[in-house]
Every structure is written in structure tokens, then in C-alpha cells.
Amino acid sequence: MEIDFNKSQGLVPAIIQDAKTAVVLMLGYMNEEAFAKTKESGKVTFFSRTKNRIWTKGEESGNFLNVIDIKIDCDNDTLLIKANPVGPTCHTGADTCWSEKNIPSDFLSHLESTIQNRRDNPSSVSYTSKLLKRGINKVAQKVGEEAVELVIEAKDNDKELFMNEAADLMYHYLVLLAAKNYTLNEVIDILKERHK
Numbered sequence: 001m002e003i004d005f006n007k008s009q010g011l012v013p014a015i016i017q018d019a020k021t022a023v024v025l026m027l028g029y030m031n032e033e034a035f036a037k038t039k040e041s042g043k044v045t046f047f048s049r050t051k052n053r054i055w056t057k058g059e060e061s062g063n064f065l066n067v068i069d070i071k072i073d074c075d076n077d078t079l080l081i082k083a084n085p086v087g088p089t090c091h092t093g094a095d096t097c098w099s100e101k102n103i104p105s106d107f108l109s110h111l112e113s114t115i116q117n118r119r120d121n122p123s124s125v126s127y128t129s130k131l132l133k134r135g136i137n138k139v140a141q142k143v144g145e146e147a148v149e150l151v152i153e154a155k156d157n158d159k160e161l162f163m164n165e166a167a168d169l170m171y172h173y174l175v176l177l178a179a180k181n182y183t184l185n186e187v188i189d190i191l192k193e194r195h196k
Helices: 032-041 107-120 127-133 136-154 159-179 184-195
Strands: 012-018 024-030 045-048 053-056 065-072 079-085
Touching: 024 032, 024 045, 024 079, 032 045, 032 053, 032 065, 107 127, 107 159, 107 184, 127 136, 127 159, 136 159, 159 184
Parallel strands: 012 079
Antiparallel strands: 012 024, 045 053, 065 079
């Protein structure tokens, strides 16, 4: 990776993107030392222009940015770092430095992640956790019930009822996938293969 640190007085911009959600979290600057420390430690490290020193994001707050991948742009003077954030990224406590929520633009991925979290970290107040605890037969039964209810509503002209049943079926389908330890992306891969 040949980074051109000479264009901007020894610094290059580093765009930090969440590796899972693809949300842009922040922008910082790196010199050669900060870049080397980032690669060595696996934690995003910047050069602070105001403090005139190297600093690792999260060194005080614990909200580190764990590096997953580093790419360089076509001019060799800007970095794109995909990372997994530990907590909020912005010093204000916001998920991003633009006060955006760090959720995927694809809500189904966010919902699937939430369902998987309820599977892996059960909560006594979570409907999803309670359903999963009842076992695969109950989860599959709920998918069947919701499918029948959607078919019944499809025969009428009540959009609101139809759409709500469609949402119920989609949710319970994602719960079934989680109960079987499969993901929606695995299903999408099959659809892509069939589409060829």
C-alpha cells in the first residue's frame, strides 16, 4: 500500500465506515506513524491536528474502532477504513460525527441482527426470545399461521390489514431462519444463483 503522505503536509484523510452497516462514522487524519500504529494495533489511530500528537480513538472512552479492512483511493492519498465500533463513535456520544444513527440502510439486516441478538442473549421481556425458547416447532407453526393470515387478507382489499400480515410473516420468517442458525443472506445467495 503506497500512501502519498506528501500531498497534504504529511497527513492523509481517513474515512471510517462501519464494516457491518456501511454507515460512515467519522473522518480523521493520519500521518505515517498513526497509520503504522493502526495496522499494528488493529485499532484506528489518528494524528490530532489540534493536540499535535498521535491518539487512538477510544483511548479515554473505551469506544475503540477495531479495524476490519483498509483501502486506499485511486490517487493514493485518502484511506477508507472499515471498522467495528465499540460504542458510539463521536465524542458527543452520538453514533456518528454527523449525529446519524448507526443502523444499516437495509432495515431487514438490522431486524435480523436484533433477532439474532435476542436468540444469543435472551431477555425475559422479549417476545422474540420467548418464541425462540419455545422451540423450532412453535416458531415454524407461527410462520404457517402468519402465511395463512396473509393469504386470507390477500383476497380482500384492505391494504392496511394485508400489509400488517405481510410484516408479521416477514418477521416470523426471520425468527425461523435465526432458530435454524441460517441468515437472510444465505437465502439471497440462492435467489441470486437462480437469477443467473
